[in-house]
Amino acid sequence: MSGTDYLQIWYRAQISIALFCVLVIGGWEIYHQLPYVGWLAVMALVLIFAWLDEGLDLPPWLTAINRWLQCIVQPIILIVVWSIMTREIIVRLQLPARGVMVITMAYFIVMFTPMAGIVGGKLKTSVARILYPAWWFVIVVTLVGSIYPAKFTGPRTFALILTTGALGAVAFFLMIVASMRAWHLSWPGINPKFGRSFSWLSLIILLGLGCLFIFINSFSNGNRWSNILTSYDLHLPYATREYLLTAFEAGVAEETLCRFAFLGVLLSVFRNSRNQALWAILVSSFLFGLLHFGNALVQPFMITLLQAISAMALGLYFAVVYLYTGQLWLSMLMHFLLDWLAFSASGSVVMTGSPTIADWYLLTVEVLFFGGVTAWMMFGDRRQVIDRHARRFAGDEQRFNFRLDF
Known part of the structure; x- marks a missing residue:
């Protein structure tokens, strides 16, 4: 199996877990007659569509719509679901907030990599390869500081890492690395290889x-x-x-x-x-x-x-x-x-x-x-x-x- 195969397994597992979490949260909303059931239903449909597209051979036009939908909506769904589950774990299970936040913030850094590599990797046009990273920049870097449960973070440094976008910046970097690798474009330079003519x-x-x-x-x-x-x-x-x-x-x-x-x-x-x-x-x-x-x-x-x-x-x-x-x-x-x-x-x-x-x-x-x-x-x-x-x-x-x- 190649690295892409493992990334695809990770992607399927992640959307399955996210779908399960959306259904659990939706059941809670219905039971308590809360107003966000409609939004959760939309999230569930988007994730079901993502799962079906990975497992079935859908018509090309439907696959194109799904690609557009997942690139726009799935990052938002992942952030919303992960932030709600983080808050519920802290509040309902009474686990130490600081430890839970460390774990969830660590996973946030790599959470978008499978989507960027699998779904984003299917983007073929240069316009799409410019527009979607710009959209991901807005969502991944800025949205996390708005909806993540910063009041549970404990040390003020944790809250600053969220609200300043520092955490989202690292996640966005790994996200774009996965996309650029899938597009067979550049790797970010790490080991200098200056070569001839360099001064x-x-x-x-x-x-x-x-x-x-x-x-x-x-x-x-x-x-x-x-x-x-x-x-x-x-x-x-x-x-x-x-x-x-x-x-x-x-x-x-x-x-x-x-x-x-x-x-x-x-x-x-x-x-x-x-x-x-x-x-x-x-x-x-x-x-x-x-x-x-x-x-x-x-x-x-x-x-x-x-x-x-x-x-x-x-x-x-x-x-x-x-x-x-x-x-x-x-x-x-x-x-x-x-x-x-x-x-x-x-x-x-x-x-x-x-x-x-x-x-x-x-x-x-x-x-x-x-x-x-x-x-x-x-x-x-x-x-x-x-x-x-x-x-x-x-x-x-x-x-x-x-x-x-x-």
């Missing part, structure tokens, strides 16, 4: 420029265009665990979505273009900027517009770091440092007020700065390294087949 000097310059921007972004306290690059306050008065975990969520989850998933899929889309890497970098960075428009729900639109354009420019840099080194963890680390230092210096994860002339001036410098860095990396031996990694991330020269024999 340590170029890497030092590349990372040094990024660190320079992080420093200016975090510590500059200038209030005019003339001193915004020369006046600094090196204190971090708000370096809390909450901001640390929030920055971790952003670094892991956003890099997983935009660099690992989006960039990997786009490299496959542009695999026949002479400028494969450049087009993938530009489009993925544009999508990274669009992602930040969601912040307009909690902050003024103009400041959100400035933030989105800044994110597009940063997306160029993170994509180049990833493509030149082949290491996703490095772009995650840079992203984490950027957000953590900014949060710790400002005391907020959202931007307030209206952009000033100094803000637009700094944004212009930022766009030109990262645009120039990207252009510099797209020439000479640096371009050869990037193109080599781009071909690998597009599925060429990858090795995905593995077996677990006993």
Whole structure:
């Protein structure tokens, strides 16, 4: 049996257990005449459909509908069912809340992997491979902090791990790893293999420029265009665990979505273009900027517009770091440092007020700065390294087949 076979067994077992839990919860709702029976009936039908599709040869059109349905709804069902069962185990069985939460949070990390590998692996179009990871990002990273029984977690750190999305970020990363493996696209880099044409000097310059921007972004306290690059306050008065975990969520989850998933899929889309890497970098960075428009729900639109354009420019840099080194963890680390230092210096994860002339001036410098860095990396031996990694991330020269024999 292959690893995919074991993943499929896990998937079938998980939806069977989830279906059993939904029926038990539904019976409780009916007995106590509670108002959520209709929603639980819908959940049960979705899970039955998932189970039948794995066991029977359904018509192609019905299989396509089920694939769409499972990718959208099943992650929500798993979170709802797992959170309800966690609460009931703690309340009804009177088991230690802290121990139960440790176990359930640990399983949450891997809970979505079977669905992503089996159902998500059947997604064939590039549009679907971009839209569904974006949807999973919203559900897995953000929803868990809203409905999981955080009041039972015990230590405040447990609650922060849930509410900041840090737990969901790790789960989302494993989810996308399973999908990318099923699509025969990129693995996240772990063991560096730089190869020919790689220059340590170029890497030092590349990372040094990024660190320079992080420093200016975090510590500059200038209030005019003339001193915004020369006046600094090196204190971090708000370096809390909450901001640390929030920055971790952003670094892991956003890099997983935009660099690992989006960039990997786009490299496959542009695999026949002479400028494969450049087009993938530009489009993925544009999508990274669009992602930040969601912040307009909690902050003024103009400041959100400035933030989105800044994110597009940063997306160029993170994509180049990833493509030149082949290491996703490095772009995650840079992203984490950027957000953590900014949060710790400002005391907020959202931007307030209206952009000033100094803000637009700094944004212009930022766009030109990262645009120039990207252009510099797209020439000479640096371009050869990037193109080599781009071909690998597009599925060429990858090795995905593995077996677990006993």
